[in-house]
Amino acid sequence: MKCVPVTSANGPLEVVEREKPTPGPGQIGINIEACGVCHSDVFVTSGGFEGLELPRVPGHEIAGRVDAVGEGVTAWRVGDRVGVGWHGGHCFKCDACRTGDFLNCAEAKITGISHDGGWADYVTVPWESAARIPEGLPAEDAGPLLCAGVTTYNSLRHSGARSGDTVAVLGVGGLGHLGVQYARQMGFHTVALSRGPGKELLAKELGAHRYIDTAANDAAEALQAIGGADVVLATAPNAKAISATFGGLKARGKLIVVGAAPDPLEIPAFDLLSGRTVAGWPSGSAIDSEATMQFSVLTGVRPRIEKFPLAQAGEALAKVLSNDVRFRAVLVP
Numbered sequence: 001m002k003c004v005p006v007t008s009a010n011g012p013l014e015v016v017e018r019e020k021p022t023p024g025p026g027q028i029g030i031n032i033e034a035c036g037v038c039h040s041d042v043f044v045t046s047g048g049f050e051g052l053e054l055p056r057v058p059g060h061e062i063a064g065r066v067d068a069v070g071e072g073v074t075a076w077r078v079g080d081r082v083g084v085g086w087h088g089g090h091c092f093k094c095d096a097c098r099t100g101d102f103l104n105c106a107e108a109k110i111t112g113i114s115h116d117g118g119w120a121d122y123v124t125v126p127w128e129s130a131a132r133i134p135e136g137l138p139a140e141d142a143g144p145l146l147c148a149g150v151t152t153y154n155s156l157r158h159s160g161a162r163s164g165d166t167v168a169v170l171g172v173g174g175l176g177h178l179g180v181q182y183a184r185q186m187g188f189h190t191v192a193l194s195r196g197p198g199k200e201l202l203a204k205e206l207g208a209h210r211y212i213d214t215a216a217n218d219a220a221e222a223l224q225a226i227g228g229a230d231v232v233l234a235t236a237p238n239a240k241a242i243s244a245t246f247g248g249l250k251a252r253g254k255l256i257v258v259g260a261a262p263d264p265l266e267i268p269a270f271d272l273l274s275g276r277t278v279a280g281w282p283s284g285s286a287i288d289s290e291a292t293m294q295f296s297v298l299t300g301v302r303p304r305i306e307k308f309p310l311a312q313a314g315e316a317l318a319k320v321l322s323n324d325v326r327f328r329a330v331l332v333p
């Protein structure tokens with residue numbers, strides 16, 4: 001098999017040949033057809049993620065076909081189309097798992113961090129981390145839906161917003177360009193926010209009813225001018241930009257953070273007293289990924305992608321980190 005392992009922090013990223021592993025008990029082997037590149041892959045390439053051991057193959061937007069099935073696995077058969085996202089498996093036994101909250105499992109695994117991921121042409125993963133890819137969804141489109149897609153779709157469907165409510169999506173990048181499409185298709189009054197006028201046309205093509213240029217306007221004032229937002233979905237990993245939207249919420253509105261900003265948010269305590277809340281959302285488990293892909297097929301939501309061969313994994317990640325990808329990079333082995 002071919003793969004691109006991270007062998008040292010910020011070291012070179014090159015294709016190497018390895019012996020193809022056979023899936024152990026509870027695992028499946030996947031022939032990879034595509035794997036998206038995510039901002040979070042830098043947690044692996046920088047070597048900085050807590051508990052990470054190198055060498056490790058990154059990649060948590062895997063799409064392919066089951067190639068082998070380990071002992072005790074009854075849920076999958078060879079040939080099934082499957083995808084694997086960030087959530088890489090769970091124990092089924094801890095208190096969180098017993099309530100069905102697999103994402104917060106005490107022993108939760110992360111694809112491409114706890115075990116090798118999808119910057120490869122083959123991978124073995126715990127069976128419960130795999131989601132069925134529906135007919136009509138190409139592998140290269142399925143990949144980005146397994147992290148960027150499920151994160152935005154799943155957070156919006158759990159946001160409490162109802163049809164006709166105003167949902168503002170901050171950022172029109174890897175996550176945001178999907179968030180705008182989902183918000184529109186879910187029946188929300190959809191407002192896209194981004195810096196500068198450059199993304200306006202695209203945001204409207206993706207389904208935004210309105211566009212707010214946050215370089216030319218105060219985000220909170222502009223949102224209040226149209227009645228305020230019931231939900232702000234913050235996809236841009238920028239604490240200042242996120243904080244600036246909070247005053248644009250209606251009373252009892254909710255700011256949902258899905259972009260991993262490194263700095264603290266600045267929210268005036270007084271502004272919370274109207275019942276506004278700030279929350280995060282942790283992507284989703286395999287069944288959430290299935291729901292994301294099915295909804296995408298049903299409504300025509302698709303990621304906009306740039307394809308790269310496996311040998312250019314390093315270049316692809318560099319383009320993701322410098323925001324030069326329109327809008328999701330996908331490795332095709």
Ligand SMILES: [Zn+2]
Nearest residue numbers: 038040147148
């Ligand atoms: Zn990701």
Ligand SMILES: [Zn+2]
Nearest residue numbers: 091094097105
């Ligand atoms: Zn558990």
